[in-house]
Amino acid sequence: MRILVVEDDPQLGPSLKKGLEGNKYAVDLVSDGIEAVSIGLAVPYDLIILDILLPQLNGFEVCGQLRNHGRIMPILLLTALGEIEHRIKGLDLGADDYLTKPFAFGELEARVRALLRRESLTKTAELRFMDIVLNTHTHEVRRGNRVIPLYSKEYTLLEFLLRHPRHVLSRLKIAEHVWDYDAEHLSNVIDVHICSLRRKLCEENEPNIIHTIRRSGYQLKEPQDD
Amino acid sequence: MIDRLRRLWPPGIRIQLMLWYMGIFIVLLFLIGVVFYFRLQPVLIRTYSGPLKVRTEQIIADVTNDDGSIDTEDITAEMLLLNQDADKNSFKGTGLNVATLVRILNAKGQTIDMTPAFHVLQAPSMSVTQPLHGVSWQGIVRTARGDQVLLYSVRLISKGTLFGVIQVGQSLAPLNAGLEEVINELLIIAPFVLILGVIGSYWLAARAFVPIRHLTSIAEDISAGDLHRRVPVPRSRDEVQHLALTFNKMITQLNQSFIQQRRFVADASHELRTPVAAIRSMTDVALAQSSNLEECLSVLSDVNIQAERLGWLIRDLLILARSDEGQVQLDQELVRLDLLVSDVVATLKPLAVERRIMLQVQKLEPVMVRGDASRLIQCVINLLDNALTYTSAGGSVTLMVEVRDRCGCIAIQDTGIGIAPENIPHIFERFYRVDPARRAGGNGLGLSIVDWVIRAHEGSIRVESQVGQGSTFTLSLPLVNDS
Numbered sequence: 001m002r003i004l005v006v007e008d009d010p011q012l013g014p015s016l017k018k019g020l021e022g023n024k025y026a027v028d029l030v031s032d033g034i035e036a037v038s039i040g041l042a043v044p045y046d047l048i049i050l051d052i053l054l055p056q057l058n059g060f061e062v063c064g065q066l067r068n069h070g071r072i073m074p075i076l077l078l079t080a081l082g083e084i085e086h087r088i089k090g091l092d093l094g095a096d097d098y099l100t101k102p103f104a105f106g107e108l109e110a111r112v113r114a115l116l117r118r119e120s121l122t123k124t125a126e127l128r129f130m131d132i133v134l135n136t137h138t139h140e141v142r143r144g145n146r147v148i149p150l151y152s153k154e155y156t157l158l159e160f161l162l163r164h165p166r167h168v169l170s171r172l173k174i175a176e177h178v179w180d181y182d183a184e185h186l187s188n189v190i191d192v193h194i195c196s197l198r199r200k201l202c203e204e205n206e207p208n209i210i211h212t213i214r215r216s217g218y219q220l221k222e223p224q225d226d
Numbered sequence: 227m228i229d230r231l232r233r234l235w236p237p238g239i240r241i242q243l244m245l246w247y248m249g250i251f252i253v254l255l256f257l258i259g260v261v262f263y264f265r266l267q268p269v270l271i272r273t274y275s276g277p278l279k280v281r282t283e284q285i286i287a288d289v290t291n292d293d294g295s296i297d298t299e300d301i302t303a304e305m306l307l308l309n310q311d312a313d314k315n316s317f318k319g320t321g322l323n324v325a326t327l328v329r330i331l332n333a334k335g336q337t338i339d340m341t342p343a344f345h346v347l348q349a350p351s352m353s354v355t356q357p358l359h360g361v362s363w364q365g366i367v368r369t370a371r372g373d374q375v376l377l378y379s380v381r382l383i384s385k386g387t388l389f390g391v392i393q394v395g396q397s398l399a400p401l402n403a404g405l406e407e408v409i410n411e412l413l414i415i416a417p418f419v420l421i422l423g424v425i426g427s428y429w430l431a432a433r434a435f436v437p438i439r440h441l442t443s444i445a446e447d448i449s450a451g452d453l454h455r456r457v458p459v460p461r462s463r464d465e466v467q468h469l470a471l472t473f474n475k476m477i478t479q480l481n482q483s484f485i486q487q488r489r490f491v492a493d494a495s496h497e498l499r500t501p502v503a504a505i506r507s508m509t510d511v512a513l514a515q516s517s518n519l520e521e522c523l524s525v526l527s528d529v530n531i532q533a534e535r536l537g538w539l540i541r542d543l544l545i546l547a548r549s550d551e552g553q554v555q556l557d558q559e560l561v562r563l564d565l566l567v568s569d570v571v572a573t574l575k576p577l578a579v580e581r582r583i584m585l586q587v588q589k590l591e592p593v594m595v596r597g598d599a600s601r602l603i604q605c606v607i608n609l610l611d612n613a614l615t616y617t618s619a620g621g622s623v624t625l626m627v628e629v630r631d632r633c634g635c636i637a638i639q640d641t642g643i644g645i646a647p648e649n650i651p652h653i654f655e656r657f658y659r660v661d662p663a664r665r666a667g668g669n670g671l672g673l674s675i676v677d678w679v680i681r682a683h684e685g686s687i688r689v690e691s692q693v694g695q696g697s698t699f700t701l702s703l704p705l706v707n708d709s
Contacts, residue, residue: 151561195573
């Protein structure tokens with residue numbers, strides 16, 4: 001899952017990025033409102049964490065512009081402004097959640113997980129597909145009773161696949177949601193990660209569930225007979 | 227006010243030098259004063275002791291003259307007493323001034339007579355006993371008030387018989403007063419010397435920095451545009467020469483990196499222009515000849531390929547730009563190189579089959595390193611892609627993963643065209659191509675990226691190649707010693 005953090009504080013911004021990356025998200029960090037709007041329109045983020053007091057454009061304006069352009073990703077407002085009027089204004093402009101500084105990072109993590117599962121059918125921290133269980137809180141992946149150790153990119157990749165079961169996902173789309181701006185993908189690298197993921201998931205001869213769709217991409221689907 | 231003072235801090239190097247000089251001057255002046263004072267006193271005392279002895283001889287002569295006809299000590303003493311009783315200023319009569327102190331003792335060491343001022347003198351017993359044993363004595367004695375008196379003590383002999391001791395003292399007060407005056411003079415002169423010294427040092431410091439200011443003004447003239455210019459190097463082997471040499475070295479390095487940068491930009495724009503030109507010409511043709519849907523689709527797919535090529539190029543440029551800025555953060559995960567290589571081989575196998583190249587893995591030892599899996603995958607893909615590009619159909623590409631010299635090694639060996647020895651040092655340069663005319667895939671950045679990633683993992687790359695025989699690229703990465 002790819003998250004945009006808009007925060008101009010030179011300490012808080014990088015520490016948020018680092019903390020969220022520790023949760024296996026791909027994170028981009030920008031520090032002013034105008035940049036936030038342009039990159040928010042260009043990249044299909046899964047979530048935007050937005051500070052309100054920003055240079056150039058403030059968080060309310062960024063939120064409003066993104067919504068006006070039809071972007072529907074969840075937006076979490078993050079600010080020291082704790083008055084009720086501010087919260088109402090932010091939520092009415094299209095923000096999905098509100099967190100007042102100072103906050104515990106654990107709470108931010110939990111809210112991020114909650115916002116990311118809004119679209120999905122499961123409402124817990126666990127993502128499931130057949131016998132595969134991925135816990136977004138503990139970052140543990142199991143197939144049956146077997147714990148599967150994954151590289152962080154493989155984990156992010158699997159999480160993305162599990163959030164879009166049966167969808168055919170192009171390499172471009174995968175790249176956009178799994179890699180951040182600094183680590184622009186190489187389509188072959190995705191192929192190698194998928195290959196490795198398949199090997200690890202099917203180590204005990206379980207059926208393969210990640211299917212290659214020729215010329216299109218990959219699809220998480222129940223095994224078929226072909 | 228305080229703000230203004232604070233702005234003066236830290237002081238400039240000239241002021242610093244001046245303050246240092248001032249400190250050194252103060253210490254030197256103080257030392258010279260102290261040494262001068264304590265060396266001068268004994269010298270002056272020596273000039274006093276000669277006349278004192280002469281005066282003593284004169285007094286002794288008077289005494290023997292008075293005592294000339296009387297032989298016994300008692301009478302002599304009596305005579306002296308009487309003499310003094312008769313004329314209280316008998317000693318004054320001999321022409322001595324008030325500062326001269328006299329005491330006469332008999333052979334038993336008992337005081338027979340003395341001038342009134344002598345009462346306050348605390349003469350040591352030695353000054354009496356020593357002359358009684360035949361050795362004259364001289365020393366400085368303090369009065370109760372702390373004044374210093376130079377005392378000379380000698381025996382009295384008449385016709386070969388010792389009959390007493392005479393002590394003559396001379397006050398050192400005038401001498402000490404003179405010394406005090408000298409100190410006062412020094413204290414008055416010192417500030418002037420100090421001020422002159424400070425002004426001199428400020429001027430000297432200014433002089434010393436003239437060559438540096440000269441260098442600075444030349445350096446200011448050298449803008450980014452004319453980096454071929456150099457500052458003149460002075461002939462004297464000193465700090466300024468060293469500075470000028472360092473400066474020139476820095477300009478040379480800057481110039482080199484500017485040239486590199488310019489070449490890089492030129493190469494990059496050339497590489498970017500090629501696919502854009504291709505897209506332009508294909509779409510121009512398609513638009514001009516209102517062709518059928520099938521032709522349009524073929525043009526579109528060509529455009530797609532070119533756009534993808536452009537995308538790769540931009541991505542590679544971005545990776546290198548970010549790495550130059552030192553901004554890229556690499557994951558630090560435990561990576562199994564053998565599994566990574568086998569996954570890469572499985573992914574690229576179809577490409578090898580398509581090109582009819584035998585792609586095989588010869589050896590897969592379990593090797594664990596710490597690093598960024600995606601970046602390492604990218605490296606192996608880049609190297610394998612190169613090997614497949616430069617190997618013709620029917621050739622083979624062989625991979626090996628093994629532990630060698632406590633390093634995890636990935637070797638990729640091909641039977642391709644090989645690289646000439648003179649070209650090997652350049653292949654990791656950006657946009658470097660052995661044969662500029664060759665357009666065999668790639669954009670000339672692949673190996674640069676491999677080089678950067680491996681160096682970022684504290685590893686190394688070795689290249690062995692023979693023209694016509696093939697090349698072997700070996701990546702070495704530090705092993706992780708666990709499990």
